[in-house]
Amino acid sequence: MIKKSLTAVLVLFLSVSASPVLAQQEIIEKIVKEAENNSQLEILAHELLDVVGPRLVGTPQMANAHNWAIQKYEGWGIPARKEEWGKWKGWKRGITHVDLISPRIQSLEARQLAWSPSTGKKGVTAEVIILPEAEDSIGFANKIKSVKGKFVMISMPQPTGRPDDNWEEWATPESFEKMKRERDSLDKLWDARLERTGYGRRELPKALEEAGAEGIITSYWSRGFGVNKVFSAYTEEIPTIDISLEDYGLLYRLAKYGNKPEIKVVSESTEGGEVPTFNTIAEIKGTEKPDEYVILSAHFDSWDGATGATDNGTGTLVMMEAMRILKKIYPNPKRTILVGHWGSEEQGLNGSRAFVKDHPEIVENVQALFNQDNGTGRVVNISGNGFLHAYDYLGRWLYEVPEKVTSHIETNFPGTPGRGGSDYASFVAAGAPAFNLSSLSWDYWNYTWHTNRDTYDKIVFDDVRNNVILTAVLAYMASEDPERTSREKINLPVSRRTGEQMTWPEPRDAERRGMLEEK
Incomplete structure (x- = not known):
């Protein structure tokens, strides 16, 4: 009787102690x-x-x-609930459509940056120029007058739209290294060009806006086929447009070789004033x-x-x-x-x-x-x-x-x-x-x-x-x-x-x- 009772107690103890583990495994399964x-x-x-x-x-x-x-x-x-924690500048994206209209017709891959001002439904047509080059900020203060009535390109033109792994697979080692040296050199030259304007990257678009530019054009390549980083605009009255590497390069070459490219930009957006910002919280x-x-x-x-x-x-x-x-x-x-x-x-x-x-x-x-x-x-x-x-x-x-x-x-x-x-x-x-x-x-x-x-x-x-x-x-x-x-x-x-x-x-x-x- 004693042995049976001890056995029964042991079985009960093991089953009780094992049950939480079994229940846990069952929940996970x-x-x-x-x-x-x-x-x-x-x-x-x-x-x-x-x-x-x-x-x-x-x-x-x-x-x-x-x-x-x-x-x-x-x-x-x-x-679930929304919890308001602050306010933000309201903005609503509209249609963006950018066309090259001279020296030939072509629709370009482009989009307005976040919080970019609107062109209105009629859009804006103007010549595209490259950011003026100057020896120093004093020289740039004189040259900036030339941007009036123009779209201004402020990003470095990339020498290749192929990602590095594509070059590494197909190019000769010598060609790959040459491309990287040229790209690094262009990076340094463009950075120096920007520095000589006397403005930071956020301040430059505002300065061009104040000088009468019709709009700002950027291209922030992400080192992949057809991919650009897309962030926010710093202008208050004129549109800021990001254009794909391929089409940005086209515009840059046309401007560089004196073909005087013209584009039409329709970039609609609506400012929404002060709007609340939230977190969404849910709980069990x-x-x-x-x-x-x-x-x-x-x-x-x-x-x-x-x-x-x-x-x-x-x-x-x-x-x-x-x-x-x-x-x-x-x-x-x-x-x-x-x-x-x-x-x-x-x-x-x-x-x-x-x-x-x-x-x-x-x-x-x-x-x-x-x-x-x-x-x-x-x-x-x-x-x-x-x-x-x-x-x-x-x-x-x-x-x-x-x-x-x-x-x-x-x-x-x-x-x-x-x-x-x-x-x-x-x-x-x-x-x-x-x-x-x-x-x-x-x-x-x-x-x-x-x-x-x-x-x-x-x-x-x-x-x-x-x-x-x-x-x-x-x-x-x-x-x-x-x-x-x-x-x-x-x-x-x-x-x-x-x-x-x-x-x-x-x-x-x-x-x-x-x-x-x-x-």
């Missing part, structure tokens, strides 16, 4: 199955990128994106520790040269899909799982910095934050960001992620604190354990980061699904962990660059009135 067999990524991507489109801060499309996200979350039974409330937080993080805004598919559409999709799956599979988390879709990351992490400043009670109780921002690739690197004991908890959580996901990942513990680059840095600066899920390149920096080619077709959905599984399982494990994560920081080393002791980054507030006059 369900997360993986939902991500792989019932993925909503493609439809979410279509709705966000094809229908809503680019999400430049201060535009109607950014407002549409916030409303769309809230509707999606509420449809999944997840409470914790049942046992509702005032402790696991945060999923991705910036919602983009530049608008394209649709922001990989910067940061893919990060946004990962966090939304992870939240959908968690709500379905794990609807009653131990800790609150909160997702932040931050506004105006592209102008300086503004949305996340504002959230950190405005919600110290949440930041103080962050269990962990997971951020994804650098493209469509599967996650391949995670750093401990300088938190001394990050390995202890991140290692536990990562161990439970399926090996087919983690086999790609290298970790760096304890690492050093991230100081910028994406929104996790806003939380790291405040001492919260925040981690960036860093992705495989897929030529992100050349082809999609802030370019005119950052579009739906560049998404690699298999890799994005991989990241959804990683994020959802990490969030689940962080929520369930019986221990609170440590915030103890490493003693930072001496900087090799400065020779001085490194210090932990300091929190910074957001730019609360973007491109607006201070009140």
Whole structure:
């Protein structure tokens, strides 16, 4: 009787002690199955990128994106809200159409830069000239008069539109090296030309505007076939147009050889005055520790040269899909799982910095934050960001992620604190354990980061699904962990660059009135 009783007790003990492990494995298996067999990524991507489109801060499309996200979350039974954190200069992109009309007819690949003033529906027709060359700023002050009534080209003409890997594959070594020397020489000569104007890169367009130029023409090549970086204008009354390398080179050669090219520019846009800026926040409330937080993080805004598919559409999709799956599979988390879709990351992490400043009670109780921002690739690197004991908890959580996901990942513990680059840095600066899920390149920096080619077709959905599984399982494990994560920081080393002791980054507030006059 005694032996039977002891055996029964032992069996009961083993079954009870094993049950949490089995339950955990079951939840993870369900997360993986939902991500792989019932993925909503493609439809979410279509709705966000094809229908809503680019999400430049201060535009109607950014407002549409916030409303769309809230509707999606509420449809999944997840409470969501917009949180206003500042104001921004409102602007709405219209039609851009640029035609070469002399010495021949050709439509050019071009777009107005963000916040560029409008030409109106009738457009502007004028000759194109190259930025006047002078010996010094005094000479330029005299020559700048020649820009009146002209479109002025202010970017260096690239000697080749072929990326370096194309040259490396096909050119002779001697030819490849010659091209690079010539390009480097042109870079130095153009930089010297700009320096002799006496103006910085932001001030020069304004000076040309004041001198009576009809418009500014730029071309910011991204070192890939047909790809340009597309940012913002610095003019207040005249349009600023970015033209593809190929067509910019055409205009430059025509101007250089005295063919006096003329273009017609129709560049419509509308200024919207002062508009509110938001973060979109959604959360699944914790049942046992509702005032402790696991945060999923991705910036919602983009530049608008394209649709922001990989910067940061893919990060946004990962966090939304992870939240959908968690709500379905794990609807009653131990800790609150909160997702932040931050506004105006592209102008300086503004949305996340504002959230950190405005919600110290949440930041103080962050269990962990997971951020994804650098493209469509599967996650391949995670750093401990300088938190001394990050390995202890991140290692536990990562161990439970399926090996087919983690086999790609290298970790760096304890690492050093991230100081910028994406929104996790806003939380790291405040001492919260925040981690960036860093992705495989897929030529992100050349082809999609802030370019005119950052579009739906560049998404690699298999890799994005991989990241959804990683994020959802990490969030689940962080929520369930019986221990609170440590915030103890490493003693930072001496900087090799400065020779001085490194210090932990300091929190910074957001730019609360973007491109607006201070009140």
